Structures are given as structure tokens and as C-alpha cells.
Amino acid sequence: MKRILIVEDEVNIARVLNLYIRKEGYETLVVHDGLQALEAFESFQPALVLLDIMLPGMNGWEVLQSIRQRHSCPVILLTSLTKTEQKLQGLGDGADDYITKPFVGEEVVARIKAVLRRTSAMLEKEHVRYYGSLKVDFQSHQIYLNGAEIFLSPRDLAVFLVLAERPKQVFSREQLIEQVWGIDYEGSDRAVDLAIKRIRGALENWKSSEGEIKTMHRIGYQFIVYE
Template sequence: MRTIMVVEDEPAISRVLAAYIKKAGYECAVFTQGELAVEQLTTVQPALILLDVMLPGLDGWEVLREVRNRSTCPVIMLTAKGEIGDRLLGLNSGADDYIIKPFEPVEVIARIQAILRRPSHALITDHQKQYGSLRIDFKSRSVSLNGETLSLTPKDLALLLFLAEHPNQIFHREQLIERVWGIDYDGSDRAVDHAIKRLRQSLHPMPPEDGGIRTLRGTGYQFYANGAD
């Protein structure tokens, strides 16, 4: 079940939001301080963040910057400020939407659902791809999950890069051996199975709705990603 993180220091507002979020079928994690929300970002792994601007200590803009340094999680800003400059600041700083207080909780839920219906895959540059919380840089041959670089063996990394370059395509063991291990490889094709198992363990924190590696019995393996071409 997807988790919505609410970062709001007004108890009355956070209680109402939490009730509507749970009624809509999501988990809800409420934080009253921006610092704690940032610290718990990797642990909670929210599908979306509702972020108040006027927070004690680390304010909403600072929290947004920290979130964007670590994650591509969608963020909806909540604030009493309605000036166009504030809305533009939020959107230009990486927010996905902006809701002005006071608001109707049903509208907030509708905005959440609209954003979460968007494809999770986004092409960042010619050599980078983002699959939810997973970022892959094909030029530097690096992979990060929730902002943290994954430590993979050279072959495991090569396998993941190959599969991610061809999202939603199915490859059987022989094809993967030829494309990743090389045509001169004379070991067992079970090496593919072992590498897939290790990759799944490394990608375990990745929410299933963002993507992952799928086994199609009798057919092969696939890196599936919602919204990928």
C-alpha cells in the first residue's frame, strides 16, 4: 500500500488529512517538523509528500530542496500564501502541485490521485533515466535508489543497465549471456539467475509500482517500468 507523507505542524489540519488519506486507501505518515521528515524519507519511502510551507525550524522550501536532492517523490505544497510569486517559487523549486489553505480535503485527495496516476518513468537526459525512486546514469554507469548509490558487482551492474535500457522487453537466459557476459562465456547459464537474485535484493526497497525485475516462467526476464516506452 502506498504511503502519503504529511509534513504539517497544525494538528487539526494533519488529523483531517490523515483521515481522508486513509479513507482513500493509502497509508499516512505525519510529521510536524521538516528535519524529521527529511531524516525519515528513506525509511518511509512515500509515494507522495504533502508539504506545508510555514514549518518551524526547517521550512517547507528547505525541506523541498532536501527532498529533491534525495528523491523524485512527488510533492504538493500546502500554504496560506496565495500570491503568484509563491506559487511559481514552489513549482520552479521542484514541487508538483500547489494547494492554498483553506482547502477542501476531497480536493487534496483528488490532486494526490491525479499525480499518482502519472507514469512513474521519466527521461531526464539522453543518458539518464528515472524509474520512480531508481535513477540510472548510463554514461557514468551508476545506479542510485532513494538518492543512495547502489554498490553492485560489475556483471550485476552490466545486467541491470542492459535490462533498464530495454524496459518492458523480455530476454531469455541465452540472450542475456550473449549481451552481458559475452559470446565467449563458457560458464553455466545459471549465472543469470544468480545475478537476477542479487539485483532483486539490491532493489528491494524500490516500490513495486515504480518498476523492478520480473521473471516470466518459461520465457525469461524483464525490467518492467510503468510509463516506459
């Protein structure tokens, strides 16, 4: 369940927002001033912050700037200020969206969902890559081919991730050993060749037209993706 931090000093508005957002299945926390917002942000760890600008203690601009100094959590500004310059200031300071009062509760919920979808897609793009029918999640260390997970030993998986993270770069056996086995490894570099053989076996159904792990004679290995 995703958490939404609601920062609004007008109690009635905060109550309405809380009802609408909780109705959609989100977990919420409501605070009424800027200083409380920063404390709650650290402890509650929300997926999104709904932030009023005109707040006691510390205004919304300052809260937004403080959040942006250490986190990319999406923030939607909520305010009665209507000037275009003020909206642009909020977006320029790192806000993800801007809602002007008075508002309709359904609109706020729709904006929250849209921002969360957009943020989720951006985060996935950062750590998930697609090479044709091959999906590689560098954060969870998982590989999928045509939707089915491919299982490798931890060491073979580490070799594959090193190669897949930098398509077209040629890695020597020595470089792969240093990154995967460690600089203290005293075995044969034949271990790299065997790992590559097992990886290729696991990916035997990956279309040759989409990519391959290519052997560079007397040099090493290269992960190739065909556009």
C-alpha cells in the same frame, strides 16, 4: 499500498488530512516539523509528500530542496501563502503541485491521485517502450506481444534487450558477445546467431510491418522499428 508522508505543523489540519487520505486506502505518516520530515522521508520511503511550507525547524522550501537533491518523489506543497510568485517559486524548486489553504479534503485527495497517476505514467515511459504490439519493460526484463508474455532464456533475453534498447543501431557479434557473454568468453560467435534465431522464433507473431531484427550481412544485427 502507496505511502503518503504528511508534513503539517497544525495538528487539526494534519488530523483531517490523515483521515481523508487513509480513507482512500493509502498508508500515511504524519510529522509536524521540517527536520522530522527529512528523517521520516528516509525511513518511510513515501510515494508522495504532502508538504506544508510554514514549518518549525526547517521550512518547506528547505525540505523540498533537500528532497530534490537526492530523489524525484512527487511533492505537493500545502500553504496559506497565496502570491503567484510564491507558487511559481515552489513549482520552480521542483514541487509537482500547489494547494492553497483553506482547502477541501476531497480536493487534496484528487490532487494526490492526479499527481501519482502522472508520475506513474512518466516512470513507465522511462523504462517501458512499445514497438507496435510489442511491449518491452527494461526494468523488469519482460516482453509482451499482444498482451501475452514472451519467455526467453536469460541469455537470449539479454541479447534482445541490448538490441531493443537502441533501435537502428547495428551491433556486431563481437559487441553482443562482450555485453552479454562477457569479455572472457572463449566460444564461437555462432552463439549470437543461434540466440537471434531463437528470439525470432519467439517473436514470430510480431507483425513484420511493425519491426524486425535485421541481419546486416558480415556486420551483425540491428533492431528495426517501422513507424
